[in-house]
Amino acid sequence: MALLNENYLKLQAGYLFPEIARRVTQFCEANPDAAQRLIRCGIGDVTEPLPRAAVDAMHRAVEELAHRDTFRGYPPYEGYDFLREKIAQHDFRNRGMQIADDEIFISDGSKCDCGYILDILGDQNRVAITDPVYPVYVDTNVMAGHTGAATQDGRYEGIVYLPCTEQNKFVPEPPNESVDLVYLCFPNNPTGAVATRGQLSRWVEFAREHHALLLYDAAYESYIRDPEIPHSIFEIPGAHECAVEFRSFSKNGGFTGVRCGFTVMPKAVKGQTQDGRSLPLHPLWQRRWSTKANSVSYPVQRGAEALYTDDGKAQVRALIDHYMGNARILRDAAVGAGLKVFGGANAPYIWVKTPDGLTSWQMFDKMLHELNVVITPGSGFGAQGEGYFRISAFNSRENAEEVARRLQTLG
Numbered sequence: 001m002a003l004l005n006e007n008y009l010k011l012q013a014g015y016l017f018p019e020i021a022r023r024v025t026q027f028c029e030a031n032p033d034a035a036q037r038l039i040r041c042g043i044g045d046v047t048e049p050l051p052r053a054a055v056d057a058m059h060r061a062v063e064e065l066a067h068r069d070t071f072r073g074y075p076p077y078e079g080y081d082f083l084r085e086k087i088a089q090h091d092f093r094n095r096g097m098q099i100a101d102d103e104i105f106i107s108d109g110s111k112c113d114c115g116y117i118l119d120i121l122g123d124q125n126r127v128a129i130t131d132p133v134y135p136v137y138v139d140t141n142v143m144a145g146h147t148g149a150a151t152q153d154g155r156y157e158g159i160v161y162l163p164c165t166e167q168n169k170f171v172p173e174p175p176n177e178s179v180d181l182v183y184l185c186f187p188n189n190p191t192g193a194v195a196t197r198g199q200l201s202r203w204v205e206f207a208r209e210h211h212a213l214l215l216y217d218a219a220y221e222s223y224i225r226d227p228e229i230p231h232s233i234f235e236i237p238g239a240h241e242c243a244v245e246f247r248s249f250s251k252n253g254g255f256t257g258v259r260c261g262f263t264v265m266p267k268a269v270k271g272q273t274q275d276g277r278s279l280p281l282h283p284l285w286q287r288r289w290s291t292k293a294n295s296v297s298y299p300v301q302r303g304a305e306a307l308y309t310d311d312g313k314a315q316v317r318a319l320i321d322h323y324m325g326n327a328r329i330l331r332d333a334a335v336g337a338g339l340k341v342f343g344g345a346n347a348p349y350i351w352v353k354t355p356d357g358l359t360s361w362q363m364f365d366k367m368l369h370e371l372n373v374v375i376t377p378g379s380g381f382g383a384q385g386e387g388y389f390r391i392s393a394f395n396s397r398e399n400a401e402e403v404a405r406r407l408q409t410l411g
């Protein structure tokens with residue numbers, strides 16, 4: 001009989017979103033009237049339609065595939081040059097960062113990249129992960145066998161957790177011990193926190209000193225409003241020798257369903273072999289793509305390219321303005337309801353302290369039963385998330401305003 005990857009059995013049962021879905025379904029079945037007025041501010045999925053520039057570009061690309069002289073088969077493994085060039089130029093070189101076109105690898109989303117990256121990294125790395133956190137970093141390490149068993153508080157043995165608390169404004173300083181891999185995500189999901197240039201510089205300094213690799217998830221960079229906050233780890237001098245960055249078209253272009261993202265893999269980033277040789281990651285990443293995948297479909301890559309046109313940029317800005325308008329409405333309403341609120345200023349997530357010492361799940365049930373609003377319990381993102389909940393600004397304006405009204409009635 002085929003043997004299983006038993007690391008999967010270590011994963012905690014009842015992953016956050018299935019458990020939310022279970023409670024919501026149960027509530028709706030028991031309360032069909034309340035179910036009619038249910039508003040979901042839980043999962044961080046976009047709600048607004050795709051930018052017209054992307055839609056038109058995808059239509060044109062599909063039409064090209066319908067004709068012999070413009071038909072295309074397999075794309076290049078690393079993505080089409082037309083898209084890699086636009087990304088490197090607009091997102092990096094125009095902003096003063098020296099990133100070459102061939103350091104961009106197109107993928108079907110940054111969630112996937114966060115998992116795939118482990119293919120080219122060793123099994124013995126000491127891994128540091130912020131807490132609370134986007135659960136994918138932890139779970140992919142569990143699946144790859146990089147951790148021990150789960151402990152009582154939902155953590156895993158072997159991971160170095162970096163607590164993100166009110167005291168450190170949800171941005172941890174580097175630890176006092178040496179680690180090999182560090183996952184950082186700014187603007188942060190779930191806390192909505194952003195890291196300053198000084199804070200990121202300390203992480204780059206740490207990585208260089210300890211020969212650590214920073215895995216920097218910038219999926220929400222387009223939500224940054226404060227001009228002083230870096231959009232990319234590569235704005236920090238020295239980062240191109242110790243960092244890999246994950247980016248996504250999901251939350252700027254609304255591509256959560258279309259699927260497209262990319263990794264920035266600088267050629268100067270190196271890892272070590274068991275016998276002490278220092279080798280670049282870039283060729284391994286290239287090899288990973290050419291062996292295991294065939295990139296992303298041509299129409300999707302054309303759609304992503306269109307986000308860099310003048311029209312595309314304006315439409316993306318309008319989408320982000322829409323969600324950030326929601327964030328302001330929800331933030332103000334939560335403050336008005338007497339809640340202690342974080343985030344929501346440079347990120348589409350509002351991180352709220354539960355009142356009266358309620359646990360995250362008690363607050364989830366209260367919001368569901370009293371306001372018929374679905375939020376995400378903070379404890380689902382890690383032990384340090386206990387006592388908080390996340391409100392997502394991904395919604396229609398009408399829903400955001402209605403949630404704001406209901407928050408004023410919170411008992």
Ligand SMILES: Cc1ncc(COP(=O)(O)O)c(C=O)c1O
Nearest residue numbers: 109110111134189219248250261
């Ligand atoms: C921090 C973070 N990274 C990555 C992703 C996934 O992005 P994608 O849709 O590109 O896979 C998400 C999605 O919610 C996220 O919150």
